[in-house]
Amino acid sequence: MGIFFSLQIDILYVLGTIQNQDPNDRASLESDRNFELRIRDRERRLLSKIQEAIKRIDDGVFGICDGCGGQISEKRLMARPVTTQCIECKTKQEKIEKLKGE
Numbered sequence: 001m002g003i004f005f006s007l008q009i010d011i012l013y014v015l016g017t018i019q020n021q022d023p024n025d026r027a028s029l030e031s032d033r034n035f036e037l038r039i040r041d042r043e044r045r046l047l048s049k050i051q052e053a054i055k056r057i058d059d060g061v062f063g064i065c066d067g068c069g070g071q072i073s074e075k076r077l078m079a080r081p082v083t084t085q086c087i088e089c090k091t092k093q094e095k096i097e098k099l100k101g102e
């Protein structure tokens, strides 16, 4: 149940920050509009990742690695419930991305 709790926290965090737009907070953030937009963009992406994670739960494939089809460790899922890859596949992917970026 820990994973679901963790997902719920993420959902509440995203919904809270999106809906909780106090006009005073907004005004103080106007000076750094780009920063605000970056945060919102990240929230939107996280929200869509959470929705995907919930869909994977519904489909019964939650916790299964996209890369190798193996089981993602519970520890990793607890830390990052929206993950779609095991640590080995993720590390490999990041190495490839880094190589491409250089």
Ligand SMILES: [Zn+2]
Binding pocket: 065, 066, 067, 068, 069, 070, 085, 086, 087, 088, 089, 090
């Ligand atoms: Zn994997």
